[in-house]
Amino acid sequence: xxxxxxxxxxxxxxxxxxxxxxxxxxxxxxxxxxxxxxxxxxxxxxxxxxxxxxxxxxxxxxxxxxxxxxxxxxxxxxxxxxxxxxxxxxxxxxxxxxxxxxxxxxxxxxxxxxxxxxxxxxxxxxxxxxxxxxxxxxxxxxxxxxxxxxxxxxxxxxxxxxxxxxxxxxxxxxxxxxxxxxxxxxxxxxxxxxxxxxx
Amino acid sequence: xxxxxxxxxxxxxxxxxxxxxxxxxxxxxxxxxxxxxxxxxxxxxxxxxxxxxxxxxxxxxxxxxxxxxxxxxxxxxxxxxxxxxxxxxxxxxxxxxxxxxxxxxxxxxxxxxxxxxxxxxxxxxxxxxxxxxxxxxxxxxxxxxxxxxxxxxxxxxxx
Numbered sequence: 560x561x562x563x564x565x566x567x568x569x570x571x572x573x574x575x576x577x578x579x580x581x582x583x584x585x586x587x588x589x590x591x592x593x594x595x596x597x598x599x600x601x602x603x604x605x606x607x608x609x610x611x612x613x614x615x616x617x618x619x620x621x622x623x624x625x626x627x628x629x630x631x632x633x634x635x636x637x638x639x640x641x642x643x644x645x646x647x648x649x650x651x652x653x654x655x656x657x658x659x660x661x662x663x664x665x666x667x668x669x670x671x672x673x674x675x676x677x678x679x680x681x682x683x684x685x686x687x688x689x690x691x692x693x694x695x696x697x698x699x700x701x702x703x704x705x706x707x708x709x710x711x712x713x714x715x716x717x718x719x720x721x722x723x724x725x726x727x728x729x730x731x732x733x734x735x736x737x738x739x740x741x742x743x744x745x746x747x748x749x750x751x752x753x754x755x756x757x758x
Numbered sequence: 759x760x761x762x763x764x765x766x767x768x769x770x771x772x773x774x775x776x777x778x779x780x781x782x783x784x785x786x787x788x789x790x791x792x793x794x795x796x797x798x799x800x801x802x803x804x805x806x807x808x809x810x811x812x813x814x815x816x817x818x819x820x821x822x823x824x825x826x827x828x829x830x831x832x833x834x835x836x837x838x839x840x841x842x843x844x845x846x847x848x849x850x851x852x853x854x855x856x857x858x859x860x861x862x863x864x865x866x867x868x869x870x871x872x873x874x875x876x877x878x879x880x881x882x883x884x885x886x887x888x889x890x891x892x893x894x895x896x897x898x899x900x901x902x903x904x905x906x907x908x909x910x911x912x913x914x915x916x917x
Contacts, residue, residue, distance in 0.1 A: 563796050570800035574807040581811065592810035599806045599853060605762030607802070609769035610849065611794045612787075616769075616776055619787035650794070652848055653882040661889040673890070674898050681876040683848060688765045693856030698865055698917065702872070705909060713905050717897050724893050 606688045613685040614650030621648070623659050627666050638668060642675035643710035647682035647703070656680055671718020678710035798849045805850040809857040822862030827914070829867065834910045837867035838903060841874030845881045866914035873906035 578596075582589030629641050649656075660673045668676075682703050683690070690699045777784040812821075825833050846854065855868045863871075878899050886895045 563793065567796055567800040570804045574804040578807050588814055591814055592807060595810035595813055596806040599809065605766045609765035611791050612769035612773055614794055615787040615791035616772055618790045619783045653879055654885055657885050657889040670894055678877065678902065681873065686849060689849065689852045693852040694859060694868065701916065702869060709905060709909055713901055717901050720897050721894060
């Protein structure tokens with residue numbers, strides 16, 4: 560939480576400093592920027608809030624433990640199919656996806672499947688309202704649909720390359736994962752406990 | 759009523775259903791909404807200021823010649839590189855792209871930018887190496903960069 564607050568303050572400060580510099584150069588341009596910031600916030604605050612709620616609900620109902628379960632029983636191309644579709648509904652940033660994937664790889668998914676997973680996550684379906692607002696519905700639909708073949712292709716190609724060169728030896732600890740924030744610590748601990756029980 | 763209200767109503771209804779089904783989970787959901795807000799809103803403020811600067815100080819001609827549909831392959835590569843080096847929160851990618859689009863950037867370039875902004879990050883490399891290994895990181899980032907390039911060319915022809 561501390562890291563989050565520190566980052567929040569830094570972003571706000573840098574924003575204010577840049578804005579302040581513009582004000583010094585020209586007061587009218589500074590005012591214009593203020594108007595743009597206010598207008599964009601006012602137009603999108605409801606969309607932003609609902610996107611946050613969608614992501615929050617998905618985080619609570621689709622836990623890393625459940626995601627690991629999806630991959631538990633399936634093999635071969637079905638894993639690619641799951642990895643190219645389910646992550647489309649997840650929120651978060653790369654910082655939250657990496658530890659999750661590390662845990663999934665420890666659980667036995669392959670590198671190619673992991674790469675399909677990240678690529679499919681880039682669809683960011685919970686954020687679709689925001690994407691439609693700023694980029695239009697046609698672009699949004701095309702981009703979202705193209706994510707599926709892209710995830711398939713990328714996963715398949717990297718699987719071939721990585722099977723030859725990658726040997727993963729290290730394991731993640733919950734403490735390491737918790738440091739990156741946002742991922743709820745107890746979720747990851749849960750998976751790893753299950754993991755240990757299986758052995 | 760604007761479209762945002764409808765989304766918000768859907769979100770609140772879902773939150774309500776979630777609360778009826780499982781109070782603990784809903785508490786967790788609200789906790790992550792709070793975390794996401796704290797994480798993303800300051801970034802959005804920063805990005806909106808940058809968007810304001812671009813709207814006022816950068817001319818339409820500059821953006822259109824660098825990132826417009828006539829910029830071709832160079833424009834797509836430029837879009838990809840900006841996306842890869844920019845330290846940008848996914849939620850801020852769309853508003854920022856919207857500004858570029860209004861200023862004359864092409865859909866193909868925007869597609870390239872969004873792709874690498876979400877999937878590739880110089881800033882996220884250390885975390886990726888830490889959690890997933892050096893070779894994985896190298897292969898993923900390179901292959902993603904190349905595949906996004908190919909898909910952007912596809913977008914150029916369909917949009």
